[in-house]
Amino acid sequence: GNSVTQMEGPVTLSEEAFLTINCTYTATGYPSLFWYVQYPGEGLQLLLKATKADDKGSNKGFEATYRKETTSFHLEKGSVQVSDSAVYFCALMRPSNTGKLIFGQGTTLQVKP
């Protein structure tokens, strides 16, 4: 079946540190891949996405590259800020199921000043 696996958190970093949150997926066909972020008390927001192999999604300094050979979509940021503290969700959407998202378990990021 289709599934998404994220690294367990919480991830605690100091400000300006490099961030990587691992995400791997299992899917049939060629899914679209997403990273969502959930700030405290708010709904999930789309952070970035990639729709085909080797695509790189980027937003607000975050990047993730769709790697079909390793079935991965790792999230990276070169220098995190305290305001990046949130829960990050990796998700996939199968081409045949437009709209239906399958989420990873979420990774909590805590950035300390």
Add this chain to the structure above:
Amino acid sequence: GAVVSQHPSRVICKSGTSVKIECRSLDFQATTMFWYRQFPKQSLMLMATSNEGSKATYEQGVEKDKFLINHASLTLSTLTVTSAHPEDSSFYICSATGGRGEQYFGPGTRLTVT
């Protein structure tokens, strides 16, 4: 950006009663809305797809008679948890699909059944 609201944000009810949760798209029309359930420190699990003017489509394992979904207009979908029990206590999240297919999520509703 597009805004989706949920009401109430949190609710406590007694076992055996029913609870209705509303999901509204505030500045756009949504032909499709989705309902998710999130357990503590776990992923969001899709419960059902709500289509305006037609019956909802439920995911495998979700009891349609227990979780009643009504999508009566292009801006409102409701989830009613009927005869709630403590194991129904959870965080319920809706999302609405905009014109370009992107999903916008509501802030969620915390249901506690005592």
